[in-house]
Amino acid sequence: MGRLPLLRATITETLRLRPPAPLALPHCTRRHTSVGGVPVPAGSIVIPNLFAAHHDPETWHRPDEFLPERFLEPGAPWRALVPFGCGARSCLGEALARAELFVFLGHILHHFRLEPPVPGALPKLGVTAGTVLRCPPFCVRLVPCHPPESSWPPLFPIGHQSL
Numbered sequence: 066m067g068r069l070p071l072l073r074a075t076i077t078e079t080l081r082l083r084p085p086a087p088l089a090l091p092h093c094t095r096r097h098t099s100v101g102g103v104p105v106p107a108g109s110i111v112i113p114n115l116f117a118a119h120h121d122p123e124t125w126h127r128p129d130e131f132l133p134e135r136f137l138e139p140g141a142p143w144r145a146l147v148p149f150g151c152g153a154r155s156c157l158g159e160a161l162a163r164a165e166l167f168v169f170l171g172h173i174l175h176h177f178r179l180e181p182p183v184p185g186a187l188p189k190l191g192v193t194a195g196t197v198l199r200c201p202p203f204c205v206r207l208v209p210c211h212p213p214e215s216s217w218p219p220l221f222p223i224g225h226q227s228l
């Protein structure tokens with residue numbers, strides 16, 4: 066898992082519990098095939114249900130709970146984790162998306178403590194289904210972990226910018 070394994074596990078568990086694109090993209094079969102023994106005629110529209118795959122109780126222990134540590138333990142069902150789809154038409158932006166999640170979340174957590182505006186009032190985990198999952202608006206307090214003077218240099222170097 067490399068460096069910061071808990072951060073990586075947290076990102077992975079977030080993508081499992083709430084896959085941003087829960088039904089991936091529709092695909093059309095070009096020839097007769099089968100999925101898990103079920104025949105699929107040519108010309109069928111196939112919609113992969115990634116959300117269901119990520120909540121299958123036969124694969125995932127306590128599937129509805131947020132448990133990042135499941136990805137730190139040996140034997141985690143990695144093959145069943147498909148937030149970016151799978152196969153020849155899986156997400157082209159996966160590496161970029163993963164890098165962005167790692168860098169941005171890592172920096173935020175390094176510099177701030179995240180707290181609910183009212184102690185104990187955590188955001189609801191409910192989502193609206195659609196092409197992408199959407200959560201209802203929520204508020205969060207970002208409390209700096211370090212005194213202001215130690216916030217320099219900034220998170221990202223700002224030199225060498227041309228207008």
Ligand code: HEM
Binds near residue numbers: 091162
């Ligand atoms: C967390 C962020 C993202 C998630 C969860 C995500 C997820 C997905 C999923 C599930 C698919 C459909 C795969 C399938 O049909 O089997 C897809 C397709 C695609 N994604 Fe992403 N994506 C993300 C970010 C990005 C970014 C940042 C880019 C581009 C920079 C991107 C570009 C694409 C493209 C071009 C396709 C179509 C691939 C094809 O049909 O061959 N995605 N993505």
